[in-house]
Amino acid sequence: MATLKMFNSYNQEVDLLEKHVRDLFDGTSELEILEAGCGRSWPLNLNGIKYKITGVDIDQRALESRVNDARDLDEAILADLRYLDLGSRRFDVIYNSFVLEHVENARLVLENLHYWLKPGGLLILKVPDLNTVFGFVTRMTPFWFHVAYYKYILGRKNAGKPGFGPYPTYYDQIVSRDGIREFCKSHHLEVKEEYGLCTYQVEKGIRTQLVRIVAISVSVISLGRLPWKHNNLTYVLKKI
Secondary structure, eight states: OOOOEEOSSHHHHHHHHHHHHHHHOOSSSOEEEEEESOTTOOOOOOTTSOEEEEEEESOHHHHHHIIIIIOOOSEEEEOOTTTOOOOSSOEEEEEEESOGGGSTTHHHHHHHHHHHEEEEEEEEEEEEOTTSHHHHHHHHSOHHHHHHIIIIISOOTTTTSTTOSOOOOOOOTTSSHHHHHHHHHHTTEEEEEEEEEOHHHHSOSHHHHHHHHHHHHHHHHTTTSSOOSOSEEEEEEEEO
């Protein structure tokens, strides 16, 4: 497998994703965008192009916040992505960020996203990598530990409250670099971009540096089988 390219910052990641969406815009037709697992906010700045966003989420509190506070959705749907029917070949862009790891049988979600995407459309995926130190520790620790990590390491004071993450994780095998690449091969998806990102490399502060030291230590103990230099994966996939 090719060496994984790495983002040096969150801004670099956002800039790349925005560029791919903007390049898809032909100057006339409005882009149909699905945010599959929309949460409380939309991360991309697409000012200057025409687009509509349909947001789907299973968390009612988070979706209500998006509708009432952000007010940037053209359509909001409370539903489970595994069992929703949005019709075939409907969307130009589908954005799915840190959702698959929270779903039992995540392949069903990917099958639907592929079905809903137009030929030539883009599927943007952001997932943690199952086969890393971060993925291993997440799978081996209880949910209360995840809440504590969000609250005391990441500094998210609302962690664990209704409408806020973290959410329980399942980590199906497909939520990994190998799993995503296998799905692409079997579903005629071209990998336009594949990047890794290491949160405890790009973020500053004593707490995140301590996490980095722990991650390196676990990787060494695993004899390198568990990589530490990335924990998240970002994909831009084109439906052929």
